[in-house]
Amino acid sequence: VETTVARTVLAARGLRATPQRLAVLTELMRERGDITAQALHERLREGGAAMGLATVYRTLSALVEQGVIDTLTHGPQLCYRFCSPEHHHHLTCRVCHRVVEILECGFGDWAEAVGRQHGFVDVSHTVELLGRCGNCREAAD
Amino acid sequence: VETTVARTVLAARGLRATPQRLAVLTELMRERGDITAQALHERLREGGAAMGLATVYRTLSALVEQGVIDTLTHGPQLCYRFCSPEHHHHLTCRVCHRVVEILECGFGDWAEAVGRQHGFVDVSHTVELLGRCGNCREAAD
DNA sequence: TTTAGTGCAAAAGTTTTGCATGGTC
DNA sequence: GACCATGCAAAACTTTTGCACTAAA
Numbered sequence: 001v002e003t004t005v006a007r008t009v010l011a012a013r014g015l016r017a018t019p020q021r022l023a024v025l026t027e028l029m030r031e032r033g034d035i036t037a038q039a040l041h042e043r044l045r046e047g048g049a050a051m052g053l054a055t056v057y058r059t060l061s062a063l064v065e066q067g068v069i070d071t072l073t074h075g076p077q078l079c080y081r082f083c084s085p086e087h088h089h090h091l092t093c094r095v096c097h098r099v100v101e102i103l104e105c106g107f108g109d110w111a112e113a114v115g116r117q118h119g120f121v122d123v124s125h126t127v128e129l130l131g132r133c134g135n136c137r138e139a140a141d
Numbered sequence: 142v143e144t145t146v147a148r149t150v151l152a153a154r155g156l157r158a159t160p161q162r163l164a165v166l167t168e169l170m171r172e173r174g175d176i177t178a179q180a181l182h183e184r185l186r187e188g189g190a191a192m193g194l195a196t197v198y199r200t201l202s203a204l205v206e207q208g209v210i211d212t213l214t215h216g217p218q219l220c221y222r223f224c225s226p227e228h229h230h231h232l233t234c235r236v237c238h239r240v241v242e243i244l245e246c247g248f249g250d251w252a253e254a255v256g257r258q259h260g261f262v263d264v265s266h267t268v269e270l271l272g273r274c275g276n277c278r279e280a281a282d
Numbered sequence: 283t284t285t286a287g288t289g290c291a292a293a294a295g296t297t298t299t300g301c302a303t304g305g306t307c
Numbered sequence: 308g309a310c311c312a313t314g315c316a317a318a319a320c321t322t323t324t325g326c327a328c329t330a331a332a
Contacts, residue, residue: 016331018287038321052289057322059287073214076297077321091259100259111270118232118241119275128267129252134260157306159312179296193314198297200312217322218296 002026013066023049024059025068025082033097034072034079072099074130089127095136102129143167154207164190165200166209166223174238175213175220213240215271230268236277243270 006025010017023044028035035043041056060080063069070083072090081090081099091100107125115123147166151158164185169176176184182197201221204210211224213231222231222240232241248266256264 016286018331020288036321050289053321054290054323055288076219078217091256091261091264093261094263100261102255104255107268114243114245115232115270115272119278120232120234120241120270120272121278122235123232123270123272125271126269127248128269129256129261129264130266131256131261131264137260137262157311159305161313177296191314194296195298195315196313 002029005029009068013068015062015066020049020051020055021059021062023047023051024056025063028063028069028080028082031082033099034081034092035097036077036079038077040080072128074128089129091129091131093133093136094130095132095139098133098135102127143170146170150209154209156203156207161190161192161196162200162203164188164192165197166204169204169210169221169223172223174240175222175233176238177218177220179218181221213269215269230270232270232272234274234277235271236273236280239274239276243268 003022003026006022006029007017009025010021015021024040027040027044027047037056037060038053040060041051041053044051044056060069064071064080067085068082069080070090072079072081072092074092079097084101084103086103087105089102089105091102092098105127107127111123111125115121144163144167147163147170148158150166151162156162165181168181168185168188178197178201179194181201182192182194185192185197201210205212205221208226209223211222211231213220213222213233215233220238225242225244227244228246230243230246232243233239246268248268252264252266256262
């Protein structure tokens with residue numbers, strides 16, 4: 001099963017492979033969109049995995065800290081997503097929350113230059129694209 | 142005083158000019174960075190303006206809805222800022238939270254194209270730049 | 283067998299809401 | 308005078324923490 005991959009990821013970051021963490025991580029790897037901590041917890045419980053909400057939060061924090069997952073922040077509450085470790089941006093569907101990773105990025109130099117013009121250094125950038133995906137376009141009234 | 146400007150802005154959006162709303166708006170116009178609802182409330186009370194926290198929240202919601210202020214979302218909690226009504230991006234100092242509006246933007250076409258490649262339509266984009274501003278660079282250890 | 287992780291329940295925070303009162307247009 | 312906005316307090320949520328217990332390595 002794909003639990004093996006999750007196990008490897010955890011081991012590589014020095015995190016113990018508990019059933020709860022494996023459940024969180026495999027669910028995030030399966031998910032095509034982003035998801036809140038609460039929704040993830042609910043889904044895992046419905047799927048039969050017994051785990052406390054606090055554990056979900058603690059696991060997500062650990063995974064973010066290790067760079068295994070990203071946090072997305074369009075709506076009012078924080079969402080999480082398993083992403084590639086490389087620099088990338090997100091294209092998210094407004095309707096169904098499906099996320100596509102965009103690896104193409106030519107903004108680094110622009111960001112540096114704009115920052116310099118205003119006396120800023122160490123300028124990092126994030127780009128969020130929001131649209132309506134193919135499925136949701138067709139599903140419209 | 143500059144209250145006049147605030148009064149005009151409120152009138153233009155069909156919002157009644159109460160003392161509380163004028164206080165919120167003038168404070169936001171004065172602020173060089175972004176600020177949370179709680180911090181704004183505290184500052185207004187310290188400044189002698191008597192107002193409830195709920196009113197601050199309600200006023201901020203109304204102003205966001207009318208496009209008078211922007212919400213920024215880097216940290217864990219939502220921040221607000223009085224911004225120009227035109228399309229722009231934000232360059233924020235990691236340390237002191239000073240914000241510079243960046244009106245220059247050449248991403249519209251790129252965003253559309255990237256969206257189209259993945260079957261998305263109506264693609265909007267936001268760019269957030271985070272860096273360290275001149276003052277905070279010098280203030281470093 | 284040592285150390286880290288989990289569950290539960292309580293706590294800490296933030297934001298929203300109901301309702302009587304007061305102010306704006 | 309009609310209607311909107313405010314204050315207060317309670318409620319609804321989200322996230323964090325303390326502590327005894329359990330499990331991974």
